[in-house]
Amino acid sequence: MSTTRYPSKLALDPSVVRRARTLARQVGRPIVRLAKTHTTVSVERAVLRLAGVTGADPDGIPWVNRLVDAVRVDVGLEHGVALPVWDAMLAGGHHDLTELAQKAATGGVGFRIPEGRDAARATKAATRQVGAGIRTIDRRRQERERMVRRIGDAPRTPWIYLIVATGDIHEDIPQAQAAAREGADVIAVIRSTGQSLLDYVPEGATREGYAGTYATQENFRLMRAALDDVSRELGRYVRLTNYASGLCMPEIATLAGLERLDMMLNDSMYGILFRDINPVRTFVDQRFSRQVHARAGIIINTGEDNYLTTADAVDEAHTVTVSQLLNEYFAKEAGLENWQLGLGHAFEINPEVPDSFRLELAHALLARQLFPDAPLKWMPPTKHMTGDVFRGYLLDGFFNLVGAMTGQGILLVGMMTEAVVTPFLSDRDLALQNVRYVMEAAGKLHEDFHPAPNGFINRRANQVLGEAVELLERITEEPGGTALLAAIADGTFGLMKRPADAGKGYDGVVAHAPTYVNPATDILEGGAAR
């Protein structure tokens, strides 16, 4: 995103900002150690997807699942799938990995952990084949950069972000193209209800989603191709967003890289808190998926807005800041750069609260100034949209105004029919008129907007930052080697208690053996083969 840096407007004490980042690092580091010493079924399946395994059995269970399951039964996953799978390939008799998976699924192949020279040969073969997948991701990234250069980029920031969600990819496509023609810079295809809890990625083009459309490789490909067409027509590259979250986060990230998606929802704790996915599973999956996103040049969007759907947006404002700091730490550690950090926040303060607009400005400015080089994802009101669509339209106008005044990078367009109906065609048009009016009328208002040094906005921003530091300090004081896991277990975030040894997908977490091999991680961390 080629924006000039938003000038600083708040008088934040640099030593407090430094302290906040130091604490976030302290809290995050043990989690990274945990992620580096564990793997999951989905990480291993992502390795196989990078190596080119596609397709599913007649029941729709992908071959990557069948192969990982077969390896796990024979030799466990603590060594990773690469050693046993490529050892079996080198033994001969299989045309390709997919055929090996098919045979393994019927018990026709046995696996072993190769040692010595056999292990070296298997690792080399695996690295070659997985490396080819990563080179495809590299080519997709170059393709995007070339298209943005030749076709043109979004004409201004914030990028306007619109959602489509019909359940049928062939319905989504014309809707997405229409939304792009109406002015959307970013199209997000919402996933089908419950996909995040599926421990496999469905296959093929799908027409039967529920309140959203399944994320599949073929759906990704179809939508990206349709948006390429409309990008050429409009003379600006229209970006595509999906969701790298849930139990298949690493695989979805991989498919996104392979099919040139541009942005992915990818929060460090959302799955834990809101989907009750096991914390360790989430952190391990998340690190791998972020390494893939870093390589693919994908912008991640984090999910701090979700905290405010359950917690009070004033009392708990600092939990958003804490989560942003943690998301930043984990993202940087995984190799993402500032321009790839669409850190989330939202306009969710109860409009009945006195000075609610000034509070929103203070919170949005705080995020802007703490992360001056990140695009920031600004989310519209949902919780206090009452069904009074007229009042909702006004609220969305104020939301857009905060976005304009605080230099947000990605603006999710608010609908006045939020919580009433799936947006009508006219709702989307009215919402875009609202955005356009505010941006044209007040888009440069930030030039004249200088909160008084000791005024309400400055005081509030400093207060929230101070509370964030206090919360981070409390987390570091939690017992055990991984304070963040303890904090999540006792309900520090969003008031939901999530113990480290419970939650969905825990049985898919495996600690590494000393001989664990993952050629994808090796390449992604080494930066080789680019």
Add this chain to the structure above:
Amino acid sequence: MSDATIIRPYGDTTGDGMVQMSFTLPVPHDKRAEGAALQLAAKMGMDPALLVHAKAMGPDYSFFIVYGQVNHLVDLSTVEVVEREFPLLSAKEVNGAIKARLRRKLVVLGACIGTDAHTVGIDAILNIKGFAGEKGLEYYREIRVVNLGAQVLVPDLVAQARAEKADAVLVSQVVTQRDAHLTNTREMSAAFREAYPSGRTPLLVVGGPRFGASATTELGVDRIFGRGTTPAEVASYLVHALAS
């Protein structure tokens, strides 16, 4: 005018019958489209109808705002409403009734099911913090509250209800895209009917802004609460249904 039983909509003068409406027609915006909009308004009983705004929504659709007078009359004497079928009790009365009749704490299990992450409704009813100045059910000494939070799977909800021996299960549904709230609620009530012997299911209560209050039979639940429901109303209902 409060004793009149026949009324009309009110614009700025009693009896003027003025209403507003907006809609989209799947035709390009031109004179014919505007005529079509007025034809729809006339067929809906707006006479005279005033087309105050018309705008193209892309090449193939047009959006209209129409103001006009409707000739329909509303007969208040035939309006049906679901009246509260139970008396509103104070916290003290609720605790007293539970203690006297159940002789143990009343166990309430609460959750948002499906993908709904909006716990604002269930939290307003259950959390001590409460809603509209009233404290939530956690505040009631004789009620034991287990709040499972957001995005609870139906099988987990049923399992927890059995494990906690819940007397009542409260489910909140805010997200209503494609009627998800109705589908989720039916799935939930069916799962309870399947898991429990007939007549032994816990009291099933759903709440949310878009439920019709009279759809209990259709959704297989015992009671539906709508927008603006307070914790005291829920507590009073639980006592009415379980401890009286």
